[in-house]
Amino acid sequence: MNKISISTDEDIPPDFISSLPENAGIYAVGGAIRDAILGIPSRELDLLVTALPLDKLTKILRRWGVAEPVGKSFTVIKWYPRGKFRAIDVSIPTKRDKRVSSEGNPAMTVEEDLAGRDFTVNAIALDLRTDELIDPFGGREDISAKVLRAVSKNALSADPLRCLRAVYICARCGLYPDSATLRQIEASAPDLADIAPERIAEELKKIVLLPKPSTAFRLCRDWGLLPHFLPELTACEGVTQEGGWHAHDVFEHLMATIDSAPPRLAVRLAALFHDIGKPARRKYIPERDRAIFYGHQNLGERMARKALLRLMFSKELAERVAVLVRFHMFTQAQTDKGVRRFIRKVGVELLDDLFDLRFADIEAQGTDRDKRPDEEFRARIEKILSEKPPLSYKDLTVDGNDVMRLLNISAGPRVGEALEHLLQIVLDEPSKNDRETLLKIIESMKAEGA
Incomplete structure (x- = not known):
C-alpha cells in the first residue's frame, strides 16, 4: 500500500482518534482523498468507522460535539465537532445500494465498504491511525489516467443519483468515464425521475457552483440526463x-x-x-x-x-x-x-x-x-x-396605528392600502416624508372618504 497525507487538524479534535476503541478502524474516504491525490482543495471530509455499532459511535461523537444520524438507507451521522468550521459525515460500513434497505454492518471491513461505492476514484480510504492508503480498485491509477470508472457493473443502478455525481466529478476534476461506465450512466439516466428531488437538488447545487458549470450541463445533455431532471x-x-x-x-x-x-x-x-x-x-x-x-x-x-x-x-x-x-x-x-x-x-x-x-x-x-x-x-x-430615501413602509414617519386612529378603521387590507398610497407619494417627493405632512394627508383621505 502507498502512503498519502491529508491534514485533518482543522476538522477533527486532536484527541478524538485516540479516544476510539483500539479495535475500531477510522478512515478518511471519498472525495477528500481523491482531491488530495489531485492536489486540489477539498470541500468535504467524510469518515468511515469500522467495528463500532451506530449507537456507540454516536455516543462517542457526542462527547466532542453535536452528532445526529441522517438518511434512511445509508447509515450516516452528521457530526459538528466543537470549535471546528464544518460538519463531517461519519458512517459505518454498508452495502450502499438504494434498492435494498441497509442499517449498516460494523463488522464489514473497509475494503467491503469501498466495494459498494460509486467510482474507483472515490473508493479510496486513508487509515487515519497509520496514514496507509487503501486502494483496492485502482482509483489512484484511474486518477492519473483521468478516467472515471465505476467500481462495479451495478454501481449506477444501485443509486441512479450517481449519474449526477459522475457529472460533478468529471467537470470538477477533468475526468471522463470509460465506455462501460458511460453505458451504465446512459442506462440509469431515466431512473433519475424516481430519485427524491431533494437529493437531486443537493447535487445540482454543487454543479451550479463549479468554476465552470457549463461543462457539467453539457455532460448532462450529452449523456441524456437533462430530460429526467x-x-x-x-x-x-x-x-x-x-x-x-x-x-x-x-x-x-x-x-x-x-x-x-x-x-x-x-x-x-x-x-x-x-x-x-x-x-x-x-x-x-x-x-x-x-x-x-x-x-x-x-x-x-x-x-x-x-x-x-x-x-x-x-x-x-x-x-x-x-x-x-x-x-x-x-x-x-x-x-x-x-x-x-x-x-x-x-x-x-x-x-x-x-x-x-x-x-x-x-x-x-x-x-x-x-x-x-x-x-x-x-x-x-x-x-x-x-441619500437614504423612504423606500418601504418602515421608512415612513407614520405607521399603521396612525392610519387606524385617524381613519377610524380596524386592522385589515385598508391599512395597507393607505400606507401604500403614502409610500407612493414620498417615493415621488421624499421631502414629504415628515410626520406632520403625512398625518395631514391621512386626514384628507378621511375627508375624501378614501
Whole structure:
C-alpha cells in the first residue's frame, strides 16, 4: 500500500482518534482523498468507522460535539465537532445500494465498504491511525489516467443519483468515464425521475457552483440526463435568436451566462433560468430575419419557481431566483423618482444579484454590447441609496396605528392600502416624508372618504 497525507487538524479534535476503541478502524474516504491525490482543495471530509455499532459511535461523537444520524438507507451521522468550521459525515460500513434497505454492518471491513461505492476514484480510504492508503480498485491509477470508472457493473443502478455525481466529478476534476461506465450512466439516466428531488437538488447545487458549470450541463445533455431532471433546459437546445442581440442559441447563451455569473447560488440559478421561457415565446419574423420573445421573462419567472420548488429547493430561494428572472430585462430609469421606484419594485436586497445577473447576461450575448449604461445606472442607484430615501413602509414617519386612529378603521387590507398610497407619494417627493405632512394627508383621505 502507498502512503498519502491529508491534514485533518482543522476538522477533527486532536484527541478524538485516540479516544476510539483500539479495535475500531477510522478512515478518511471519498472525495477528500481523491482531491488530495489531485492536489486540489477539498470541500468535504467524510469518515468511515469500522467495528463500532451506530449507537456507540454516536455516543462517542457526542462527547466532542453535536452528532445526529441522517438518511434512511445509508447509515450516516452528521457530526459538528466543537470549535471546528464544518460538519463531517461519519458512517459505518454498508452495502450502499438504494434498492435494498441497509442499517449498516460494523463488522464489514473497509475494503467491503469501498466495494459498494460509486467510482474507483472515490473508493479510496486513508487509515487515519497509520496514514496507509487503501486502494483496492485502482482509483489512484484511474486518477492519473483521468478516467472515471465505476467500481462495479451495478454501481449506477444501485443509486441512479450517481449519474449526477459522475457529472460533478468529471467537470470538477477533468475526468471522463470509460465506455462501460458511460453505458451504465446512459442506462440509469431515466431512473433519475424516481430519485427524491431533494437529493437531486443537493447535487445540482454543487454543479451550479463549479468554476465552470457549463461543462457539467453539457455532460448532462450529452449523456441524456437533462430530460429526467431539468426538461426545461433541454427545450432550449437549438432555439435560435436571430436579430443581432445574441451570438448563440438559447441553451448556449444560458451556459455562457452561468459561467460568467459570480458563484453565489441564487445568481447562478437565475443565470441558468433567466431565458428559460424563450422557447415557448419565440416568434420568428422572416421579413426582418429576427426572432422576438415577448413576455419570456414573465413566463420564465413562473417556470423557474416551479422547477425549483419541484426539486425541493427552499421557497425563499425559489422566490429570489424567480424575481431575478422576472426583472432581468429591466430598463434604466431616467429620473431620480424613477430610480426610487425601481429600487422599491426590485428590493434593495436583490440589487447586487440583479446587476451581477445583468452583467453576466451581457457578457454571454457575445456581441460586445456596451455595459456602460448599466454601470452608470448602478452608480445612480448607489447615489440615491446614499441619500437614504423612504423606500418601504418602515421608512415612513407614520405607521399603521396612525392610519387606524385617524381613519377610524380596524386592522385589515385598508391599512395597507393607505400606507401604500403614502409610500407612493414620498417615493415621488421624499421631502414629504415628515410626520406632520403625512398625518395631514391621512386626514384628507378621511375627508375624501378614501
